[in-house]
Structures are given as C-alpha cells and as structure tokens.
Amino acid sequence: MxxxxxxxxxxxxxxxxxxRLAPAVSPAPTSSPQPATAATSTALPEATASPVAQVTGTPTTAAPALFDIDPADRSVFLSGLTSSAREAAELPGAPVYHMAFTLDESLTALNGRQTVTYTNLEDVELSEIYFHLHPVTLEGAIAVSDVTVNGAPVAAETTDAILRVPLPAPLMPGQTTTIDMTFDTTIPIDIGRNYGVLAYHDDILALAHFYPMLAVFDDEGWNITAPDIQGDLTYSDAAFYLVRVTAPDDVVLVGTGSIIEESRAEGTQTVTFATGPARDFYLAAGDFVETSRTVGETTIRSYAPAALADGAAAALDVAAAALSSLSERVAPYPYTELDIVTTPTSALGIEYPGLIVGTLNMYDMGAETAGGTPYSAILESTTAHxxxxxxxxxxxxxxxxxxxxxxxxxxxxxxxxxxxxxxxxxxxxxxxxxxxxxxxxxxxxxxxxxxxxxxxxxxxxxxxxxxxxxxxxxxxxxxxxxxxxxxxxxxxxxxxxxxxxxxxxxxxxxxxxxxxxxxxxxxxxxxx
Ligand SMILES: [Zn+2]
CATH class of the missing domain: 1.10.390.10 (Neutral Protease Domain 2)
Incomplete structure (x- = not known):
C-alpha cells in the first residue's frame, strides 16, 4: 500500500x-488570428437568427457507400472489445455511423459525410428523426447538405442546433432506415465555450461533438432541448462508429476506439477508427508523444506534447490503477484500448468513450496552483474521475x-x-x-x-x-x-x-x- x-x-x-467544472487556471489569452472560416455563409442560423432554414438537397442518385462494409456487419468492431464484452458487438438495433471526414491544413475546418443506420426500437412509429448540431451551441458552425433517406433526397430542416429529417414513410417499430448527409464544420479557436471541448488552440485540436449526432427518443419523445453549456452536452444511445479521418500528416491523431487501418500519401494521413458500442466519437490531434501499458486485455495509451511526457506517464499510472480497481469491483472495462490525451480545455478533465482528456496545465508535474496545490495531485484525482x-x-x-x-x-x-x-x-x-x-x-x-x-x-x-x-x-x-x-x-x-x-x-x-x-x-x- x-x-x-x-x-x-x-x-x-x-x-x-x-x-467540466472549475478551470484549473484562467484560460490562456488567445493570440491566434481569427480563422478566415470563422463567420462564413456556411454557418447555420444562430439562436438569434431566423429560426428555421431549409437544408438544400441536391437531387442525385444515392452516393456510393463510404465503406466496403455492410452496416449490418459488426465484425469490424470485435477487435476493439475485450473477450468478456465481445457479445456487445451484436447489440440489437443500435445505430451505426459510417463516417469519413477531411480536416483542413489549419485544423480549424472539416468536411465530411456520414451514413447513419437507424432502427426504430420504440413501440410507436416515427415520422421524423432528429440530430443535434452541437457545433452551433459551441460557437463553431456546421452546415448540413444532401440529406437522403434510403437514397432519396428529403427536405431536412435546421432550427438553431437541431436538424430534423422527415421520413418519406413512417418508420414502424423494428424497421431500419438509412440517413445519409454531408456536413461542413467550422472549429472555434478559443476555449471560452463549454470548456473548449471543440477548439483548435495552443496547436492542439479538440474535436468533440463535431458531426450531426442522433438525438435520443425515449418516454418523453425526441430529446431535443437545447443543452445548458455549464454541463455535458450529450445524451445519446450507445452506437457503433466506423470513422475514416484524413488529416495533415504532421500531427498525431488520437481518437475514440481502435485504429483498424492507416496510410500516408502526399502530406496527408488517412486513419480509420472503429468503436462501439459507444456514446460518441472524439478526436484530438497535436504534436504528441505516446507512452503505453497493457492492463489485462486493454492497452492504455497516454499522449502529451514531449515537454509534458512526465505528466503523460503519471496519468498512465493512475488510469491503469483506476481501470483495474473498477474492473474488479464493478464490471470489466469493455474495450481493448483506453486513450488519455491532454488538451487546453478549461475543465480539468473530460470524459469520452474509451478516451479521457486532461487539461495541459496539470501535466506540469513540478508546478503548483496559485493556492499551492501540486498539479500532480490534481492530475491523479481528475484522471481517476x-x-x-x-x-x-x-x-x-x-x-x-x-x-x-x-x-x-x-x-x-x-x-x-x-x-x-x-x-x-x-x-x-x-x-x-x-x-x-x-x-x-x-x-x-x-x-x-x-x-x-x-x-x-x-x-x-x-x-x-x-x-x-x-x-x-x-x-x-x-x-x-x-x-x-x-x-x-x-x-x-x-x-x-x-x-x-x-x-x-x-x-x-x-x-x-x-x-x-x-x-x-x-x-x-x-x-x-
Ligand atoms: Zn465528471
């Protein structure tokens, strides 16, 4: 002991x-220039703008599949699940996201496409499906276009941070439908909103909730209430995510789930992540070094800039102990990977599926807060939390x-x-x-x-x-x-x-x- x-x-x-609580320190002053994309016409209406906008749909034939994998084929997710959790790959009726997106050179904008396979698990028929557009809430922007349902264009509508997709025919209980759309997301460059969960700041990209995210239908109906930004923004069903990211090749990509494929060409890298069941997909990118350890069937990988490698190692120690402790006392950890990454977030730490974020400041092992608290102590309790x-x-x-x-x-x-x-x-x-x-x-x-x-x-x-x-x-x-x-x-x-x-x-x-x-x-x- x-x-x-x-x-x-x-x-x-x-x-x-x-x-997502008290900032560790005051947010660092923003010295970066505003990106050219900060306020372009791609932005969806803000809360104060006109409340309803029709999403443009180009009437084309169905776009080619993003992956050569049937959404019903869950085998791609098996390698990310430990042996005791493997049956979770069969989770009946869980949504499946197939997604591909490209980050621009500046890491402040991306364009992507997703195909969401959705099964009506309710006991009522559904005439519409809702998605959250969290980048609007996070003072970025997201523009959605080319929305199709089972390959047919539909007149989707956005209202503030919500996308409504009307279904051409009611979706009966037990039935499955496929919703396809493209999206362009603008990423803020300051961390002033919701702790900087979606921001490119201090040369690190924190990419949370950047895609149209299915709302939850429960006994209250569709949950589309605007979230309060002092708390977590998401309430989501467990889903499967197959995500192909194309990005500049001079950053390390840290994403939810396991990497199942990667390649490099002409200054870019393309990395495919698979995860699920999981409640979100998150990505961080930066000039990180990695340290790792295996606990049981799980590899824990800890990422930080080289100057903060001691902090990454300390976070790894805590995470390994906490994971063992909870696995023994409560239930086995379900994934073969757990990532820890540091970002400039103004929260101390933030949780994502299979991935946890800790703020940069507390990775400085020799430093103390203004009140004399060693950051190493804060790192320990935050990581365990x-x-x-x-x-x-x-x-x-x-x-x-x-x-x-x-x-x-x-x-x-x-x-x-x-x-x-x-x-x-x-x-x-x-x-x-x-x-x-x-x-x-x-x-x-x-x-x-x-x-x-x-x-x-x-x-x-x-x-x-x-x-x-x-x-x-x-x-x-x-x-x-x-x-x-x-x-x-x-x-x-x-x-x-x-x-x-x-x-x-x-x-x-x-x-x-x-x-x-x-x-x-x-x-x-x-x-x-
Ligand atoms: Zn918490």
Missing part, C-alpha cells in the same frame, strides 16, 4: 478536481442534461474508492472531505441533487451535483453497508450496460438489493 504525503492531503481540502465515467456515462448511460448526478456523482464516488483502494481508508476519508469543500460553494444548502443541469445557478451545479451528490452516494453506501452497496452497483451496471439508467431505476434496484425503503434518503438528498 502506497502512502500519501500529508501536504497533498491538505491540498485536497482546498481543491477538488472534477470534469474520468476513468470512472467509462462505467458511469459510457457503459451505463444517462440523461446528462436532466439527471447529471447519475454519472457525475458516481464518477466522483469512484474516485473516492480509488483513493481507498490505492492508499487505504484514512487517505480515502481525507480525500472525501473535498466533497464537503465543494458543497460549501453553495453554502451547504440542501439543494436537491437530482435536478437538470439548467436548474442550477452558477456555482450550485458543481457544489451540488459533484459535492452533495457524492456525499449522498456515500450515505447510500453506509445505509446499505459497503458489501451490499458494491453488489448493488454491480447489479446496476450489469442491468443497464449499453442502456440508460434513470434516478427511479437506480433507486428501485438499490431497494431490491437492500430489501429496504430508501424513500426517506432519496427525499432528503435527491428529490425536489
């Missing part, structure tokens, strides 16, 4: 890392807009258990005090944990969802007993793997496990 230096314990009391999201967000999904506590509080609780596993209960308890520190930012008020992101004002979101929410999860653990709680968490993950859990389902399963009434506990902490 490793010992934890006392000064770092004290540091925990003043600085709680969490993804983001690894926790591989179980809570990706493996088990949830509505990150309406019930963000379900992934954030559980990822933070996982971080606490990581410290217990690594250093013992006493150190874990010291680390746990940081969650009270976080709650203090909302004056320790009994604001409910279970509200949508948009219902929290400013600092309340972090204070309640990350602070009070994590304290609730430990209260639940203590009410049930650690052994029963761990069994429940395994049951929760097993039950909702590649599906989405809700607060009520979480509670019902916990009550079934403990054979007790948890109503009073949920009323005290979770409900309004």
């Amino acid at each position: 490793k010992r934890w230096p006392i000064h770092i314990l004290i540091a925990f009391l003043v600085f709680l890392p969490a993804c 983001e690894v926790g999201h591989q179980w809570f967000y990706n493996l088990v999904g949830n509505d990150q807009l309406d019930e963000p506590w379900l992934d954030e509080s559980l990822a933070s609780y996982s971080t606490y258990r990581y410290f217990v596993d690594q250093y013992g209960q006493t150190v874990g308890d010291s680390y746990f005090e940081t969650f009270y520190g976080r709650w203090d930012r909302a004056g320790r008020e009994n604001i409910p944990v279970g509200m949508p992101v948009a219902n929290y004002q400013d600092a309340e979101y972090g204070a309640i969802v990350y602070g009070r929410g994590t304290i609730f999860v430990r209260e639940l653990e203590e009410a049930m007993g650690r052994e029963a709680f761990d069994a429940f968490l395994r049951d929760y993950v097993r039950t909702f793997t590649w599906e989405e859990g809700t607060t009520e389902e979480f509670r019902a399963l916990a009550e079934a496990n403990c054979e007790c009434d948890l109503g009073p506990l949920f009323s005290k902490w979770i409900y309004k």
Whole structure:
C-alpha cells in the first residue's frame, strides 16, 4: 500500500478536481488570428437568427457507400472489445455511423459525410428523426447538405442546433432506415465555450461533438432541448462508429476506439477508427508523444506534447490503477484500448468513450496552483474521475442534461474508492472531505441533487451535483453497508450496460438489493 504525503492531503481540502467544472487556471489569452472560416455563409442560423432554414438537397442518385462494409456487419468492431464484452458487438438495433471526414491544413475546418443506420426500437412509429448540431451551441458552425433517406433526397430542416429529417414513410417499430448527409464544420479557436471541448488552440485540436449526432427518443419523445453549456452536452444511445479521418500528416491523431487501418500519401494521413458500442466519437490531434501499458486485455495509451511526457506517464499510472480497481469491483472495462490525451480545455478533465482528456496545465508535474496545490495531485484525482465515467456515462448511460448526478456523482464516488483502494481508508476519508469543500460553494444548502443541469445557478451545479451528490452516494453506501452497496452497483451496471439508467431505476434496484425503503434518503438528498 502506497502512502500519501500529508501536504497533498491538505491540498485536497482546498481543491477538488472534477470534469467540466472549475478551470484549473484562467484560460490562456488567445493570440491566434481569427480563422478566415470563422463567420462564413456556411454557418447555420444562430439562436438569434431566423429560426428555421431549409437544408438544400441536391437531387442525385444515392452516393456510393463510404465503406466496403455492410452496416449490418459488426465484425469490424470485435477487435476493439475485450473477450468478456465481445457479445456487445451484436447489440440489437443500435445505430451505426459510417463516417469519413477531411480536416483542413489549419485544423480549424472539416468536411465530411456520414451514413447513419437507424432502427426504430420504440413501440410507436416515427415520422421524423432528429440530430443535434452541437457545433452551433459551441460557437463553431456546421452546415448540413444532401440529406437522403434510403437514397432519396428529403427536405431536412435546421432550427438553431437541431436538424430534423422527415421520413418519406413512417418508420414502424423494428424497421431500419438509412440517413445519409454531408456536413461542413467550422472549429472555434478559443476555449471560452463549454470548456473548449471543440477548439483548435495552443496547436492542439479538440474535436468533440463535431458531426450531426442522433438525438435520443425515449418516454418523453425526441430529446431535443437545447443543452445548458455549464454541463455535458450529450445524451445519446450507445452506437457503433466506423470513422475514416484524413488529416495533415504532421500531427498525431488520437481518437475514440481502435485504429483498424492507416496510410500516408502526399502530406496527408488517412486513419480509420472503429468503436462501439459507444456514446460518441472524439478526436484530438497535436504534436504528441505516446507512452503505453497493457492492463489485462486493454492497452492504455497516454499522449502529451514531449515537454509534458512526465505528466503523460503519471496519468498512465493512475488510469491503469483506476481501470483495474473498477474492473474488479464493478464490471470489466469493455474495450481493448483506453486513450488519455491532454488538451487546453478549461475543465480539468473530460470524459469520452474509451478516451479521457486532461487539461495541459496539470501535466506540469513540478508546478503548483496559485493556492499551492501540486498539479500532480490534481492530475491523479481528475484522471481517476474520468476513468470512472467509462462505467458511469459510457457503459451505463444517462440523461446528462436532466439527471447529471447519475454519472457525475458516481464518477466522483469512484474516485473516492480509488483513493481507498490505492492508499487505504484514512487517505480515502481525507480525500472525501473535498466533497464537503465543494458543497460549501453553495453554502451547504440542501439543494436537491437530482435536478437538470439548467436548474442550477452558477456555482450550485458543481457544489451540488459533484459535492452533495457524492456525499449522498456515500450515505447510500453506509445505509446499505459497503458489501451490499458494491453488489448493488454491480447489479446496476450489469442491468443497464449499453442502456440508460434513470434516478427511479437506480433507486428501485438499490431497494431490491437492500430489501429496504430508501424513500426517506432519496427525499432528503435527491428529490425536489
Ligand atoms: Zn465528471
């Protein structure tokens, strides 16, 4: 058992890392010039612009397939799944994205095409399908064109950050349709919006949510509410992604999933990634060096600029330990790869499927925050938190807009258990005090944990969802007993793997496990 230096314990009391929360430092000033593409006519209407625009469709015959692989053929995804997760390649009716895009020289724009195979898993017929256009929300731009359904042009419409694709005929339950479209995305060059998840900044490209992304249809119908940008933007079904990226050949591409093919020619590289089931596809690009390690069937690859290689190595150590810990205690990690990459994000860390991001500043192993906290300590808790999201967000999904506590509080609780596993209960308890520190930012008020992101004002979101929410999860653990709680968490993950859990389902399963009434506990902490 490793010992934890006392000064770092004290540091925990003043600085709680969490993804998409407090910036590690003030965002670096932007010195880059505005790209020529920043405000061209390719931009879709902003929220203040005319609300509805018709997407132009060129009436042509069906475009040739992007890949010589039938979307129903899932075998290409098998190599990315560990032996215990291999049956997930058969996930019935999951959407399949076949996508190809080209990044321009400046890494600030891309053009692409995607073919999405969508099966109606609902018990009602569907007359339309919706996609999110997150680059609009992220102050970039995305223009969609040439939308076809089963090869026939349709008059798709955009409204703010939503694309509506009308179906020529209703899609009956169990039926499958194919939606094809091209898209041009403009990438911001500052990190001021939603922590810079979509930005080219400090010579590093962070490419999140850059493509038209299927909305979720659930018991509320199509979920197309505009996200609140202080939280995670996405709520998505687990899907399969086969993605071919063409980019300048002087950057290292780090993407969700496994590389199944790569080639180089005339200053460009073409790399094909395959992943799934997964809830998104993410790509980072930069002048990175790589360090890696294999844990069980999973290779963990950690990327950073050469000057920050020590940070990349430290992140690799933490991720390996956290992955082992969660795999043993909760459920096996499903993929054969986990990537860690640093970007200039103004969050400390951000989770994506099979890939976690940590901010550049905390990779500087010798440095401290203005408050005297070693960045190495922040890197450790942040990395452990983001690894926790591989179980809570990706493996088990949830509505990150309406019930963000379900992934954030559980990822933070996982971080606490990581410290217990690594250093013992006493150190874990010291680390746990940081969650009270976080709650203090909302004056320790009994604001409910279970509200949508948009219902929290400013600092309340972090204070309640990350602070009070994590304290609730430990209260639940203590009410049930650690052994029963761990069994429940395994049951929760097993039950909702590649599906989405809700607060009520979480509670019902916990009550079934403990054979007790948890109503009073949920009323005290979770409900309004
Ligand atoms: Zn998080």
